[in-house]
Amino acid sequence: MKPLAPSDPVGAVTALWLLPLLIGGCLAAVLVYKAAHGIAAAPWRALILIGYSLVGALLTDLIAGPGIGAYSNSHFWPLLPCFWLVTSAVALAAAALQAVVGRMGTLLVAVLFIVVGGPPAGGLGTYLLPVYWRNIGVVLPPQNAVTLINHVLYFGGSDITTPLVVLLVYAAVGTAVIGWYGRIRPAREAARAGDREGDAAASANSAVNPGGRRRPLTGILVALGVCAVMQCLFATTYMSAEHAPKATDLPFGAVGSSPVLTAAEKSISLKVTRYQDEAAAKSAIDRAELFGALVTSGTTTTLIVVPSISDLAPLDLAVRFEAAAKATGTKLTVQQYAPTPLAAKDPFGLVQGLMLLPLIIGGYMASTLLMAATGRAAGRWRAAQLAGFAVMSGLIVDLIVCYWLQGFPSEKFWIVWPICSLIVAVIAFVAAILQKLFGPIGTLLTVVLMVQLGNPSSGGASGVPYLPAFWRDIGPYLPPRNGYLLLHRSIYFDGHGTGQALTTLLIYLGVAAAVLIVLDLRRSEAEVPTDATEAAAMAVPIGASP
Template identity: 30%
Template sequence: MSSPRASGAEAATAPGGTARKLIVVILGLAALVTLMLCAFALPSVNGGPHQDPVGVSGPAQTTAAAEKKLDGDAWTVTVYDSPGALEKAIHDRDIMGGIALGAEGVDVYTATAAGPSTAGALTALGNTLAEQQQAQATVHDVVPFPEDDPRGAGFTSAALPMIFGGMIPAIALTRLFPGHSGLRTRLVGVLAFSLVAGAAVATFLQFGTGSLDGNYWLTSLGLSLGMAALSTTFIGLEALLGFGGLGAGSAVMMLLGNPLSGLATGPHWLPAGWAALGQILPPGASGSLLRANAFFEGTGALVPALTLTAWVALGLALALIADRRGRSRSPRPAAAQPEMSAA
């Protein structure tokens, strides 16, 4: 008579069971590839200005015409009294750029470091307005990328290293210090790694490739906070749900956080709902914090810093829940039995 375990194994290795397992695996992998394609392709296909904040200045008649031309879902227009006020609004992160209309021509004010796509679209629009007035358009890049990296290639390539900087230490420390007994060691390890890795990435991008500007220590701490937000969340998910939780968290950050971060284009180049989701996730918040610290002297850093701090708190909370659950499940030492003396 065969045991239930043996019969279960025979059913799993039967031709019908093998075929069903193969079908499930193939369908699951196909769904994963399709999800990856949607996550990376849809933001690019639907990319464009979505309520992108810009400014205009000049005579009332010409600014009214420009405001009417820019009216729609693509741009959010604010009228300023002078080109100086418009330029100040760019530095204050109130707008992404603007156009100053005057009798002598058209001045286009851009901030390539805030969003290269918006800067290119405003430049093209300024040239069109200048041709209509038979004038010349002059472009002023108010906040450009550094001279050593004028296209911002180093900055835009920082998304994946930040994600892997949170994922790899979580996986490695989970392997080295597994179980409930190693949970606190894993948390201390990922926090220490985040500080070291943030300083290393900032050093490479600022002094190695010249891709970043601004205060080095502020940029370094911002990068460390972004990596800590990812790594503590991964540690908490793994401690509470096992490697399935770690895998699910990694998939979300890779498939949604990376393409929706807006690091290459700026968040206003994504549809409103996608942009909001991207800025809530750690990769998008890390990119916005890096942009604010590296190019705008910390202006606009508060919201992404608070977002990343909330993710760190979430990861620590998950780890605390897992720690308490592990303590409640750990076996307690048996009470010492009094020795019985012989009669």
């Protein structure tokens, strides 16, 4: 009744929009706070964030719509105020938290809007969420943002009163709190002290601008420029990689001859390999070489789909081959086959893709926090400290996903632990090198390399054949894809097809460790003036993916 557009065939656009809008709002509040030397309550801050939100919303809209073509141009203007409201609500609420609790507000913003607010956003539908996540999400901006954008994009703007009210309340309360702490409260305190009107104004200005310093306009503009670049990059990378997944040379097996295969190839790009019998085709599936197979024997035609190799391919293949069977007048049977079935609590094979992001974030956050805690991006034992963290964090992630969430079979626990630790160590070592060479800006470079380029090019749960050509080509050279393949095939395909991924990660690990040790021993540097709380909070917003 409401068919999806060819530019958005799986309805992924709504969830992909949320990432740049949330990160744009959070990061703007954090960077302006830092650029203003920790002045969280200046009355002009609300105006700056509202203005930036409009610019960020416009850039995101231009990139996703006319730029990438993720939706028709007729949706450009209806979506622009939605994007503006979402970014403003997040930025103003974040700034208000910083005004109330100071530096800890930065960390609180990341936890509340990204760590807690991201999972219940409901990009795939709020009623597919567990009840507790659904109830939490109702009162937070991310879920209301998804609902607002979804209903405007797909349903003509119907039933958007609740998300509009919630987001407007966040924006209004945030503005009021900033105004209270920035002007009204200092003025009242000065008046109660009995100062003259001029002294009260000076006192209020001093509260806004400690030490009589000029408002750091240049620093704020630079910070907002960095924020705009990061927001645009997130909008570009994730949207271009995932908004319209389409198979290219999907590995596929064929046994016997059938007109169904010829007809299906008109609507889906397959890389067909012929096999002598069904057992040979299933053996290739066991080795993670095929995403499906068509077996023709006499009057029987069976399509074998593999739910553990891709969340999208089984449905995609079934739809294409059923249409082909109908067109050719052939009776088709669809059969599921997987060497290791998906876990009961992960029926779509999403766990490995979801595991990858916290491993990436944990890696570069470990290096960032170590730099912040020591005040230097160097240290004789830095590599050993990061390696120890990788071992422990890999164990914790493995325990949570395997035993608490039951996301994969428990017999895979011992092989998953070293893989998780390897991924964390590689990311941490690369981040440490970049931070050693470029200082705190190395964290941003790590995010660009591993999160903005590496994560979209990993292929995720859908699989590498569903990526556009650019993302397919760069993925093999970056740790995220190799980490994902190593995790996925170790869990569901008994380690088949992991040689190249494992070798690549080990090369990264060995080279990065050697370079890091040499840099730490031979180079000296000035102290890095970064507070640990701020470093942690900045690392989460620019790396999290709801």
